[in-house]
Amino acid sequence: MAADEAATPVKRPRVTAEREREVLAATLQALSDTGYEALSMEDVAARAHCSKATLYRLWHNKAGLVSAAIRSSGPVRPAEVDTGSLRGDLITVAERLAQHATEDSRLYAALSHAILTDDELASAVQTALFRPDTEHVMRFIDRAVERGELTHRPAAADFLPQTMRSLAMSRPALDGTLLDSDYLARFIDDWVMPALLHT
Amino acid sequence: MAADEAATPVKRPRVTAEREREVLAATLQALSDTGYEALSMEDVAARAHCSKATLYRLWHNKAGLVSAAIRSSGPVRPAEVDTGSLRGDLITVAERLAQHATEDSRLYAALSHAILTDDELASAVQTALFRPDTEHVMRFIDRAVERGELTHRPAAADFLPQTMRSLAMSRPALDGTLLDSDYLARFIDDWVMPALLHT
DNA sequence: ACTCGATGAAACACTTGCGTTTCATCGAGT
DNA sequence: ACTCGATGAAACGCAAGTGTTTCATCGAGT
Missing domain, CATH: 1.10.10.60 (Homeodomain-like)
Structure with missing residues (x-):
């Protein structure tokens, strides 16, 4: 015993x-x-x-x-993504976002007003939910630079995590539809990649 | 009398x-x-x-x-913007967004969870707040094409209104800072314009 | 000046939630 | 088997909100 x-x-x-x-x-x-x-x-x-x-x-x-x-809910780390190409990495993370879009956007919507006045809540949301995600996406950029896929860290990279996240959070509210992975794939091909490649 | x-x-x-x-x-x-x-x-x-x-x-x-x-709150139409260049139009509307960022994001945050379940509320928010804005921004693109500033309506244009709107709505919540015009200018120059010009 | 519908103030009964307290019960360590 | 700290169930007082009702007052039309 x-x-x-x-x-x-x-x-x-x-x-x-x-x-x-x-x-x-x-x-x-x-x-x-x-x-x-x-x-x-x-x-x-x-x-x-x-x-x-x-x-x-x-x-x-x-x-x-x-x-x-x-x-x-923070420590639930997503498996690391490394597909070998920047676009592949982004598509993968986009699909993951789309999978959890329903629950995630509800949770964020539930908190979005409260975090404007409650500082502790705000920092909890930020460190547990957003920061890991941001760092995760930023690593894609760094790896793409190391691989030579990008010549330098593009200025546009600063806006990438926030834009993806806020699109995922607010699209259901904006037009009543949920995020599907097709939509995000078009976003990546039509917006994200051109912006990253031309700054 | x-x-x-x-x-x-x-x-x-x-x-x-x-x-x-x-x-x-x-x-x-x-x-x-x-x-x-x-x-x-x-x-x-x-x-x-x-x-x-x-x-x-x-x-x-x-x-x-x-x-x-x-x-x-819908009928309060914003003055029409026409600076003669796409970048100018975008910067102007971005600054206008920034001016109202505090109140607007608070209002949106206040409603964001309720509209997920209340259909009437959702349609009110959509038609009164988002639709006019979307059409407004889309007109910039059309005019830029007419002027010849863009050769065609870029694929990225589909994402423009939502991207700008969702940034304005969620950035205060994401990192606790409000939108200032420097940030918005960088946003337009480093993120929006490249995407529009290269698709 | 008078009338009458609309208003504001206040109380209504009812419900819900918070945060606390009491007490019976349960279950792990001895 | 016994003990003792932790738990669940239920009630507590208190505060706040909903939607209704009553009644005194006000102000525009005659």
């Missing part, structure tokens, strides 16, 4: 850690469905199958819970 | 129409500040200096009031 417990140096925390992730996942779900302002602790408790008391024991209030939930 | 009343063929409605616009303007203000879900009728009534009873007499509920407010 020593072997059983050797895997868990700390007594109970590990069980709590699993549970915590479940609760935070339920929080993100509720957030997407309800929006930040209308999110209720009772709803989260029901989805997470835990009591409201437990929520308040672990986090102080709604803001804390939501911030924690957002930060917890 | 016949002259005084000659200006008002209808008895009271005209007075109500002015008042209505004030109330709807107050609604938009409250919406930007509070967000759609947390918007309260009491808040609107206080800002508009009218009673809650009046709000419910003129509109049936919150959804109706907000939709009306959004539609009322």
Whole structure:
């Protein structure tokens, strides 16, 4: 029995850690469905199958819970992409964006007003959701330069991550359609690649 | 005294129409500040200096009031832009976007989650806010083609309005800074113009 | 000056949510 | 088997919002 417990140096925390992730996942779900302002602790408790008391024991209030939930969604790192060509890399990441467009855009929409006034929330969204993505895309550019596919880091590269991200986030709202990968592929071929190649 | 009343063929409605616009303007203000879900009728009534009873007499509920407010913001047409060059037109409209970036992005953020589920709201936002803007920008392209500045309507043009709009909407949220005109100029020169000129 | 419909202020009943507290129960370590 | 800290269920007081209703007042048309 020593072997059983050797895997868990700390007594109970590990069980709590699993549970915590479940609760935070339920929080993100509720957030997407309800929006930040209308999110209720009772709803989260029901989805997470835990009591409201437990929520308040672990986090102080709604803001804390939501911030924690957002930060917890960060470490889910996407597999590294390296197709050998800049266009291939971009298309791949675009398809990935399109796959998650529904959930992602709902989550972002749920938070977009709240982050304008809540600084902690804003930094959570920024570091957990946007920064990794931005760095990810920027690596494509650097690799393309190393390969000689681009002669230098184009000025347009500064706008690439934000544009892709904000297009993915706001297109559903703008015209009621979801992002499909065809649309993004056209964007890459008709806009992104020409801009990168000619600056 | 016949002259005084000659200006008002209808008895009271005209007075109500002015008042209505004030109330709807107050609604938009409250919406930007509070967000759609947390918007309260009491808040609107206080800002508009009218009673809650009046709000419910003129509109049936919150959804109706907000939709009306959004539609009322449509007719405020921006002055037509025509600087003689595509770049000039784009810079001008970009600066105009930047000027209103704070209020506009707050308003959009306030609505972005609600429009995912409320169809009437979605169509109000689309027709009143986005469609006029899109047509406006598209006219730049057409004129540039007529002038011979572009040999044809570039494929990238399809993405231009959405790209500009979504940047204006989401950049404040993404990195906490507002749009300034230097940034926008770089955006046009390094990102938009190359894409338009090389497709 | 008078009338009458529209308005504002305020209270209404009702619902919902927050954050706290109480208490019975459960389950891991001894 | 026993103990003790953590949990879930449920109720709490409090605050806020919805949509309605009442009533006093105001102001435009006669």
